[in-house]
Amino acid sequence: MGKVILGMTMSLDGFVNDQDGSVGALYSDLDTLRDTEPMRESIRNTGAVVMGRNAFAMAEDPDSYAGNYEYQVPVFVLTHQPPKRPPKETDALTFTFVTGGIESAIGQAKVAAGDKDVTVIGAASTSQQCLKAGLADELHIDIMPVFLGGGLRLFEDIDPVPPRLERIKVMELPGGRIHLRFHILKQEKGDSVKTTASKNKADSSGPSESDFPKISQPALRALTGAGIQRLEQLTKFSEAEIKQLHGMGPKALGQLGQALADRGLSFANKRGD
Numbered sequence: 001m002g003k004v005i006l007g008m009t010m011s012l013d014g015f016v017n018d019q020d021g022s023v024g025a026l027y028s029d030l031d032t033l034r035d036t037e038p039m040r041e042s043i044r045n046t047g048a049v050v051m052g053r054n055a056f057a058m059a060e061d062p063d064s065y066a067g068n069y070e071y072q073v074p075v076f077v078l079t080h081q082p083p084k085r086p087p088k089e090t091d092a093l094t095f096t097f098v099t100g101g102i103e104s105a106i107g108q109a110k111v112a113a114g115d116k117d118v119t120v121i122g123a124a125s126t127s128q129q130c131l132k133a134g135l136a137d138e139l140h141i142d143i144m145p146v147f148l149g150g151g152l153r154l155f156e157d158i159d160p161v162p163p164r165l166e167r168i169k170v171m172e173l174p175g176g177r178i179h180l181r182f183h184i185l186k187q188e189k190g191d192s193v194k195t196t197a198s199k200n201k202a203d204s205s206g207p208s209e210s211d212f213p214k215i216s217q218p219a220l221r222a223l224t225g226a227g228i229q230r231l232e233q234l235t236k237f238s239e240a241e242i243k244q245l246h247g248m249g250p251k252a253l254g255q256l257g258q259a260l261a262d263r264g265l266s267f268a269n270k271r272g273d
Contacts, residue, residue, distance in 0.1 A: 002047060002117035003137040004106060006127045008154055009177075011144055015151040016124045023058075026144045029175040034070065038140070038171065038179045043070050047116025048109040050102075053079035055122020062087035069093065071119070074112040076105045078126055102129040104236070107227025111241045124154045131163060135227070136184050139165065145176040213255040218247030231259055239267040 009026045010016050017023045033039055049071045056077045059065060065075070065087060072092040082097035089095060098105040109118040120130055130136045141154075155162075165182035173179055211231050212220065222245035228234065234242065234256060243253055260266050 002045070002110075002113055002115055004110070004118045004120065004130065004135055005042075005046075005138045005140055006120045006130055006136050007042065007140040008121065008124070008127060009142040009144055010154045011146050011148040013147050013149065014153050014155065015148040016154050017151045018148045019150040021151070025146050025148060029144075029177060032174050033177070036173050036179075038142075038173070039070070042119060042140070045117045046071055046073055046119045047113025048073050048118050049075045050105050050109050050118060050120045050126065051075065051077055052123035052126040053077060053081075055126070058122075065095075066090050066093060073116075074109070076109045076112075078102060078105045078129075100236075102126070102133055102135065103227050104233075106130070106133075106135045107233070108236060110226045111237055111245065114244055115246070124152050124156065127154065128156070131184070134163075138168070139180070139182045139184060141180045141182075142173070143178045143180065145178075213259040215252040215255050216247075216249065219245075219249060219252035222247035231256075231263070232265065234260060235265050235268060237268055242267065 008016060009023075011026060016026070018025065027033070056062070056075075056079075062083070066089060069075075072090065074094045074096065076096045076098050078101075079097050080099060082099065087095055096108060098108065106118060106120075120126060120136065127136075164185040166185055168181035168183060169179070170181075171179040211229075212223070223229075226245055228237075239253065239257065242248060242256065243250075257267065
């Protein structure tokens with residue numbers, strides 16, 4: 001599977017919008033930003049997007065995503081209340097409104113992205129939730145050379161012991177924008193610092209084996225990597241989506257299907273399956 005990347009733009013004083021909620025000053029260079037290498041690389045490597053409801057609502061017409069949005073991939077919107085009318089979709093861009101929290105949104109996005117990255121964008125609260133839950137692998141932060149003087153801070157409410165960072169890249173972009181990339185390192189009590197990805201490989205706890213049938217370790221790790229911790233979570237995914245997980249063989253897939261059936265459950269029946 002790919003990485004989970006938090007991608008945000010903030011001001012020099014750390015805000016992602018001003019006191020009126022506007023982001024205009026941070027994206028005054030939007031036309032040139034789309035042609036920069038970091039943006040082209042992000043579009044090329046992203047297999048799914050996770051955003052908050054406020055970020056989704058920034059589009060005056062939700063149907064405009066189908067024709068104008070840079071990321072023509074499955075989009076998972078974290079929300080308490082899905083819209084009454086689903087927005088327009090394309091063969092590549094689909095919308096899933098997730099009410100089960102950030103872990104559910106990231107888990108579903110990982111399955112949809114396959115070997116590509118999951119990019120988390122939008123409201124600061126969504127990024128903060130990812131950091132708190134230890135779900136993110138990298139930070140991609142653009143700093144715009146402006147002061148907003150107030151508004152919503154990107155890192156206002158993070159863990160009392162925030163994650164440590166390891167620098168990957170620093171780039172100066174047109175207009176004075178600075179692009180920063182970091183690996184997210186996590187310090188656990190009594191443990192050495194390790195990357196989130198390394199922790200996932202080393203952590204053998206994963207899903208509760210008593211909740212799953214006795215499947216192979218590669219299949220169990222595949223579920224862990226997708227954020228699936230309980231058998232009931234499989235009902236949110238189609239059989240085809242679970243089959244795409246690296247390490248999930250036909251035998252394990254059949255065992256999971258049978259375990260669901262034994263509980264009167266089944267994989268999701270999604271369009272196109």
